[in-house]
């Protein structure tokens with residue numbers, strides 16, 4: 001599984017936090033905007049529906065009202081004052097017939113008179129019928145001299161709900177003699193009111209009068225009942241139309257109303273608020289979901305881009321610095337980006353390399369110094385016994401592999417104790433140092449002089465046979481004899497030498513030379529024992 005670096009996690013958590021804060025702020029803003037917009041849209045739907053219903057009602061009742069106006073006027077050619085006369089009644093009936101045939105919305109057109117009589121086509125009233133006490137008659141009298149509001153009432157015979165418009169009939173002396181009225185079936189209006197809306201299924205329309213009494217309603221049980229809840233919220237008459245919200249105890253509703261003043265009707269279109277909220281909540285949820293997904297994707301993208309441009313070079317730098325310090329030859333083939341991070345990374349890498357090279361040099365120097373110290377005799381600065389052993393091993397090895405000859409010389413200062421005793425240890429030291437210098441300048445560059453211990457020295461001579469070794473020994477003797485040592489001390493040495501042969505081992509040749517040197521001492525000192 002991919003390991004996320006600490007920096008990557010930090011960048012991710014910072015960008016995620018910022019994204020979440022942005023999401024919350026944007027979401028709250030968008031949610032309130034969408035909610036307001038949703039309510040506005042719903043109000044506009046209600047307004048349009050209400051307007052079209054109002055237009056339909058106006059269009060429906062306009063010809064009816066015109067017909068009432070026309071028949072009530074003296075210009076219609078009928079003198080209603082003579083309503084009792086046969087001729088007038090026939091005239092009236094034939095006019096009613098014409099109107100009924102011309103205007104399809106007319107359910108019945110009829111006139112009632114002060115004596116309780118009724119003139120109507122194709123309708124037989126009950127025997128006790130009295131026109132004067134009928135609601136349409138009363139309404140017209142009440143509205144005199146204007147036309148009555150459209151009032152709904154139930155037909156006595158059919159029990160069907162109809163709406164009636166009526167107007168008083170007056171004689172020449174302006175005395176009311178009767179009322180002309182038109183009944184219109186409300187089926188068409190009821191149907192129009194009940195047309196469902198696809199977006200808001202609970203939308204419906206109804207009509208009430210200015211007292212809050214329901215006139216027309218899709219629910220046929222409701223006409224003639226009071227709609228107190230909405231009526232109590234309705235603004236005054238100066239508001240011809242508007243929106244309001246109210247609760248009927250069970251449901252919260254949003255409503256739009258429109259007054260049709262000439263009918264005395266108020267057309268109301270309303271919808272359950274939950275019906276509006278549902279699509280708004282849906283829109284808000286899907287919009288917010290898109291925002292959240294979009295923001296999270298952007299966050300992921302941002303953190304990936306940041307990671308590629310910021311974290312990857314740093315990780316590579318970390319790896320390469322580690323590789324450099326571990327001394328790996330092959331470094332990761334990565335090209336740092338051409339920006340500040342890339343430049344800093346390259347600089348750090350170079351710095352690390354430089355520091356490492358410097359450290360290596362120092363280490364080499366120290367190792368060399370250490371090696372010199374460990375192979376050098378402190379007093380005389382020539383090779384010490386350890387170094388001489390290494391040289392001897394190397395020569396033995398060369399002899400064994402390539403049969404290269406070599407010889408070994410070993411000598412000891414004669415009566416050196418006396419030097420120390422007579423002149424002091426320091427002078428003895430000076431003699432040792434001087435002796436080493438003298439011999440070193442005498443022997444060949446390829447020969448190695450070393451201090452074997454105390455006042456004992458060894459010379460390893462590569463490519464040297466016994467004879468040549470003797471020459472070297474003689475040269476050494478000559479150099480010692482001809483050199484003037486401190487305080488003109490007379491220095492002589494006893495020397496033993498051997499050429500390494502097939503029969504020798506390193507140990508055996510050393511024992512052999514030591515014995516030769518001992519013999520030189522025994523036989524008088526200041527001599528060479530071959």
Ligand SMILES: Nc1nc2c(ncn2[C@@H]2O[C@H](COP(=O)(O)OP(=O)(O)OP(=O)(O)O)[C@@H](O)[C@H]2O)c(=O)[nH]1
Nearest residue numbers: 412413414415416417418420425426428429454455
């Ligand atoms: N000044 C000084 N004296 C040393 C050093 N190493 C050994 N000696 C002395 O060398 C002397 C060696 O003495 P001996 O082994 O008795 O031999 P010698 O006096 O040289 O006599 P022969 O070897 O028999 O000729 C001792 O007195 C040591 O103290 C040194 O580094 N400095």
